[in-house]
Amino acid sequence: MATHHLAQVNLATVRAPLDTPLLAGFVAQLEPINALADHSPGFVWRLQTEDGDATAIRPFEDERIMVNLSVWESLEALRSFVYASRHLDVMRRRREWFHRMADAYLALWWVPAGTIPTVAEARDRIRRLTRDGPDPDAFTFRSPFPAPTGAAR
């Protein structure tokens, strides 16, 4: 079994509250797409409240920013779900629902298998990526880094 899993955090600034018609299309996709993630090969964990999603978690000063935080067995597993499943069809409508983010909005990093990242840690990875660019501690799909080999750090 792999010694490391891949953590991903993704931020999105909603254009309007979730209970408005503008966001209705997004809200309608939450449950089916989360269920698709849960049953995707290589899925390990995702952040959620008792609502079954993470839309109520707003850890930034700008409370329009939502957090999507999850853990996957590999970069390929996450990539297949994000870009090669029905999830892609939802993502293509992202500008209807979300503002463009000025800074990094997605960060990836490796965690020792069996551990789960916190929201605070995820915020820190986004900050690092914005500040330093991709490195092994916070990277992107387009500039990936391999999982650490050997014992967990």
Added chain:
Amino acid sequence: MAGMDDLPADRDLAAIGLLQDPVRRALYGHVVAAGGEVSRNQAAEAVGVQRGLAAFHLDKLVEAGLLEATFRRLGERRGPGAGRPAKLYRRAAGEIAASLPPRTYATAAHLLAEAVDQAGADPELQAAARRAGQAAGRRRPQAGRGPAIEQVLGARGYEPYRDGAGLRLRNCPFAQLAHEFPVLVCAMNLALIEGLLDGIGEPPGRAVMDPAPGRCCVVVTSKDNQD
């Protein structure tokens, strides 16, 4: 990539030169159209040449980087009686390109995609793709055989083929860019195909996203199984 003498790389030129031979071109075309792995016997039979000649040319295509070869046992038999594994051929993943004079549109496309992505201009890109598709669909030549959408997509390099869902597309004409900017480029591609359908007088809603690893993200659903 241009060399010091401003000619395309030797490897790319050699690969393209190989396809001047009609037998090689037919073999390459057969392997590509098969969409998977093809044995020497299958390729020889399809093209109508001896197995030995097919093998010779197939291996030349592998050397040139146009095809990839794997060895696998065909059939159920295992153990000493199963015989040697068969050599199977499929299209190579890499791309061959040569432009004279040198043109590097891939670099321009990459920079433009990056800028569109950062500007959040997905809707504008999709609108432009839809318009381009509509115009191209209206301009299509009338003479060809088969359904218009199949011809139009074929002419644009999508390599359409039929399956239960409708018309699937074996080749992504934007593969490199789609790998780097999947959301941006796949949405652009869908809008382009919607526009093509509209331009030839078909309902644009026949084009839907149905992504899976290893194929184009769009399927053109059959007329009779739309929602």
